[in-house]
Amino acid sequence: MLLRICTLLLLTGAFLVSCNDYDRDSSADLVVINANVLTVDDLFSNAQAFAIRDGVFEAVGSNDEIESYIGNQTRVIDADGRTVIPGLIESHVHATSVVQREYATPHPFEQLGSIGEIQDWLRTEVERTDPENWIPLPRVDVTRIQEGRIPNRADLDEAAPDHPAAFTWQFANRQVQVLNTAALQSAGIDRETTEPEGCTIERDDAGDPTGVLENCSELTGDYLPTREIPEDRYHDDLERLLHNYNKTGITSIFERGSNPQGYETYRQLREQDRLTARVTVTINLSSDGTVEGSEEVINSFPVAFGEGDDWVRTGPLKLRIDGGILYGSAYMREPYGPDALDFYGFDDPDHHGTLLISPENIENMIRAGYKNGWQMSAHVTGDAGVDRVLDAVEAVQEDLQPDDPRFTLIHAYFANPETAERANRLGVGIDTQPAWLYKDGDALARILSEERMNEFIGVQTWLDGDAIVALNSDHMQGFDPDRSLNPYNPFITMYTMISRQTESGQVIAAEQQISREDALRMMTSNAAWFSFDEDKKGSIEPGKLGDFAILSDDYLTCDVEDIKEIRSLLTVVGGEIVYEVGDF
Numbered sequence: 376m377l378l379r380i381c382t383l384l385l386l387t388g389a390f391l392v393s394c395n396d397y398d399r400d401s402s403a404d405l406v407v408i409n410a411n412v413l414t415v416d417d418l419f420s421n422a423q424a425f426a427i428r429d430g431v432f433e434a435v436g437s438n439d440e441i442e443s444y445i446g447n448q449t450r451v452i453d454a455d456g457r458t459v460i461p462g463l464i465e466s467h468v469h470a471t472s473v474v475q476r477e478y479a480t481p482h483p484f485e486q487l488g489s490i491g492e493i494q495d496w497l498r499t500e501v502e503r504t505d506p507e508n509w510i511p512l513p514r515v516d517v518t519r520i521q522e523g524r525i526p527n528r529a530d531l532d533e534a535a536p537d538h539p540a541a542f543t544w545q546f547a548n549r550q551v552q553v554l555n556t557a558a559l560q561s562a563g564i565d566r567e568t569t570e571p572e573g574c575t576i577e578r579d580d581a582g583d584p585t586g587v588l589e590n591c592s593e594l595t596g597d598y599l600p601t602r603e604i605p606e607d608r609y610h611d612d613l614e615r616l617l618h619n620y621n622k623t624g625i626t627s628i629f630e631r632g633s634n635p636q637g638y639e640t641y642r643q644l645r646e647q648d649r650l651t652a653r654v655t656v657t658i659n660l661s662s663d664g665t666v667e668g669s670e671e672v673i674n675s676f677p678v679a680f681g682e683g684d685d686w687v688r689t690g691p692l693k694l695r696i697d698g699g700i701l702y703g704s705a706y707m708r709e710p711y712g713p714d715a716l717d718f719y720g721f722d723d724p725d726h727h728g729t730l731l732i733s734p735e736n737i738e739n740m741i742r743a744g745y746k747n748g749w750q751m752s753a754h755v756t757g758d759a760g761v762d763r764v765l766d767a768v769e770a771v772q773e774d775l776q777p778d779d780p781r782f783t784l785i786h787a788y789f790a791n792p793e794t795a796e797r798a799n800r801l802g803v804g805i806d807t808q809p810a811w812l813y814k815d816g817d818a819l820a821r822i823l824s825e826e827r828m829n830e831f832i833g834v835q836t837w838l839d840g841d842a843i844v845a846l847n848s849d850h851m852q853g854f855d856p857d858r859s860l861n862p863y864n865p866f867i868t869m870y871t872m873i874s875r876q877t878e879s880g881q882v883i884a885a886e887q888q889i890s891r892e893d894a895l896r897m898m899t900s901n902a903a904w905f906s907f908d909e910d911k912k913g914s915i916e917p918g919k920l921g922d923f924a925i926l927s928d929d930y931l932t933c934d935v936e937d938i939k940e941i942r943s944l945l946t947v948v949g950g951e952i953v954y955e956v957g958d959f
């Protein structure tokens with residue numbers, strides 16, 4: 376009660392000191408003053424200072440208003456005019472697999488960008504690898520290779536004349552592998568080799584293998600080294616990765632395709648007090664596609680939806696509906712067109728992409744999830760895939776009338792007004808990744824029509840239709856914020872939607888540019904909606920969890936090119952400093 380009186384008196388400004396005297400317990404744990412606070416509340420209001428107690432924002436206002444919260448034990452941070460934002464919510468990463476893959480590969484992942492860079496990488500590995508061991512090349516998607524093609528056997532032979540080397544380009548149900556001559560010999564693949572079912576060995580006119588294999592992991596799998604990370608190391612590295620996230624201002628993540636073990640890993644870290652970011656764990660659902668079969672899988676999970684606490688919680692179940700636009704397997708309304716077919720290596724002129732689950736089974740699986748109290752989501756990239764998913768969501772929701780289900784479309788690369796309107800009507804949110812525009816937009820603009828590129832990650836179209844959008848990275852490999860796949864630097868994510876610029880500086884569909892305010896909302900308050908946390912986080916308001924970051928530059932007014940260079944100087948989660956650089 377005293378606290379409430381106190382706040383009321385503070386509004387007049389005059390009773391500040393006496394108020395503080397009456398209630399010694401009202402002193403905060405942490406106070407930030409002299410800041411340019413972007414609260415990201417409904418009005419996007421500014422404030423100068425705030426106080427945190429017991430991990431929660433207690434008051435937000437002017438320096439004068441907050442002064443009374445300062446007691447003997449309060450840590451006071453003078454932000455010296457710097458910009459402070461709510462802790463960023465990165466709503467699509469694969470942190471546990473980042474850690475596992477990083478351990479499995481010989482040295483830190485870096486995004487390579489040309490055949491030359493791939494060869495240089497290989498040459499370095501040749502130096503340090505016994506010639507009987509195979510060298511697996513790091514993942515590079517063809518859209519990120521300057522030459523617009525994956526390396527061929529001759530490219531690999533040039534860099535690795537004696538060592539077996541394999542380049543793998545894989546997505547969903549299609550795997551293309553390029554082997555060099557030493558690898559073909561090592562695996563015994565020659566003109567006599569018979570293809571296992573589903574595998575195609577590409578051959579030249581003379582009938583000899585060219586080195587290109589499609590879906591032939593049966594022939595190569597045994598040769599590629601595997602390294603499983605020991606549990607201690609796994610936990611240590613995951614902790615280190617979360618700390619890297621904190622350096623960019625991220626305070627919450629969504630694991631966007633995990634399993635109950637992934638949830639358990641985070642729960643253990645939480646128990647050991649080693650978590651520095653809050654985690655929502657999305658759980659993959661695959662089943663025979665029937666309602667009963669899907670329910671059986673769901674009931675076998677040792678966790679329920681929403682289990683956990685404000686640090687670690689289970690999120691939605693996730694279906695995989697189609698492939699990806701980097702692979703020509705996003706399921707599209709219109710055929711890809713000749714340039715794209717050439718680029719992706721498809722023959723069928725009517726190629727629309729790949730639908731991995733039938734419309735009937737999509738509906739069954741969503742129904743099974745809803746019936747068992749789960750929020751549902753789907754990896755769906757193409758516009759026709761989105762249509763099929765929304766058909767299913769509409770049918771099931773009409774039937775079951777769930778209260779506030781918040782179905783989430785994950786990716787949904789091609790925005791159009793009628794889909795935006797439909798998503799809004801069905802209460803469906805969209806989780807999408809500007810990195811595909813930043814890193815792959817140049818290549819995609821060469822092979823897809825202008826009309827299609829105008830829709831690509833067309834966030835303004837989603838906004839015009841009042842659909843709820845969260846921006847994120849889909850971080851899959853590497854620890855570096857700018858050189859990983861995808862770069863998880865949230866300021867690159869926001870910059871890309873603000874500028875619509877690719878990494879090379881090409882502007883794609885300027886009419887889709889969004890405001891800096893909207894971009895920030897999509898990584899804070901809007902992102903919180905996806906895990907039903909909009910009353911708990913995503914803005915700096917009294918009663919919300921005390922998560923924030925002090926930035927190195929003024930996000931709203933700095934030069935647009937400087938946005939992607941912004942770093943956090945100090946990151947706080949639940950009132951605890953998890954990252955700090957410099958003097959505060």
Ligand SMILES: [Zn+2]
Nearest residue numbers: 467631632849
């Ligand atoms: Zn993902």
